[in-house]
Amino acid sequence: MMVSLALDSAALAETYDRVSDRQFNHGKLLIEDLRVSPGERVLDVGCGTGRLGVHVAERVGPSGEVIGVDPLPLRVELANTKRTSNFRASVGNAEDLSQFAGGSFDVVFLNSVLHWLPEKLGPLxxxxxxxxxxxxxxxxxxTSAAKERPHEFEVVLDGVRSSLGLTGTAETFGSTTYKVTSDDLKLTLVRAGFQDPKLQIRSFTDHFPATDDVVAFYLASSFGNFLSNLAPADAERVKASLAAELERRRAPEGIRLQRHLIFAVARADD
Ligand SMILES: C[S@@+](CC[C@H](N)C(=O)[O-])C[C@H]1O[C@@H](n2cnc3c(N)ncnc32)[C@H](O)[C@@H]1O
Structure with missing residues (x-):
């Protein structure tokens, strides 16, 4: 499916801000990997509602600066409610950073954004x-969903899709759409002019109270794309089957699902 940027709403943006602890927590690991330090100027591409950007702004301190860009105006608006003297966000996208001068940042990061970009080389x-x-x-x-290691939720979703006789793959249901393999990402980073790319896949275990929470998480994280290409009746059938499958994964802490993410860091020196 094609990802649409026209399905977001104020409610989805607010939900994302509330339920995005997962992205926030793995984002903090990425910032550790990048060794972001005081005084640095940082660009947060696909900043969403700005939670991670604010965290990085605290880390770079008053002599540093973090600028976020995101194509979704409602999320940028929420990000700017967190605006500080060294953090701000504006509407923009990864494909066109022409509002920024060449050689003007110490760090650029994309946290859970790359799998939403149909083409990777241009943005990199x-x-x-x-x-x-x-x-x-x-x-x-x-950080990006890994094509070679799908999230457990997507494996479950794919099983549901085929048991209901629906066409496509879990990816076509809009949970994480334009995934890339680690090998492809490494090659693309080098083609884009980066040195010494270091990639690893890290796995995370999530717990959700109920299926509705899983659906709300994927809907808000996909800015409305999740299940959006299905007829309403089919979407309801998928949700009912998902509930049955997800309940089988219930542990004492909740419905237990594993996620796997590529973490990539590379240098821009020449
Ligand atoms: C799962 S959210 C991640 C938000 C944020 N980076 C975080 O860590 O919480 C994915 C974000 O990618 C953004 N996005 C989608 N297409 C994009 C594009 N072409 N350029 C930049 N960002 C994009 C969406 O608007 C959304 O805010």
Whole structure:
């Protein structure tokens, strides 16, 4: 399916802000990997509602700065309610960073954003362009769903899809759509002009109180794309089957699901 940027709503944006602890927590690990330090200038591409951007702004301190861009105006609006002297967000997208001068950032990161981009090379070239080069070159950091290691939820969803005789794959249901393999991402980073890419897959275990919480999480994280290409009756059938399958994964802490994410860091020095 094609990802639409027209399905977001104020309610989805607010829900995302509330339920995005998962993205926030793995994002903090990415920021650790990037060794973001005081005084640095950082670009948060696909900043969403700005939770991670604010965290990074605290880390770079008053002599540093974090700028977020995101194509969804409602999420940018929420991000700007968190605006501080060194954090702000504006509407923009990964494909066109022309509002920023070349060589003007120490760090660019995309946290849970790359799997929403239909094409990766252009955005990574743009990230390379705005990063400082030279001996103290900048760094890029990425977390993304891994094509070779789908989230457990997507495996469950794929089973539900085929048991209901629906066409497509779990990806076509809009949970994480344009996934990439670690190998492809590594090659694309090098083609975009980055050095020494380091990639690893990290796994996370999530617990959800109920199926409705899983659906709400994927709907808000996909800015309304999840199940949006199904007829309403089919979407209801999928949700009912999902509930049965997910309940089988219930542990004392809740419905237990594993996620697997590529963490990639590379240097922009030449
Ligand atoms: C799962 S959210 C992640 C938000 C944030 N980075 C975080 O860690 O919470 C995915 C974000 O990717 C953004 N996105 C989608 N297409 C994009 C594009 N072409 N350029 C930049 N961001 C994009 C969405 O608007 C959404 O805010």
């Amino acid at each position: 070239r743009e990230a390379r362009r705005v990063l400082k080069g030279g001996a103290r070159g900048g760094r890029i950091g990425i």
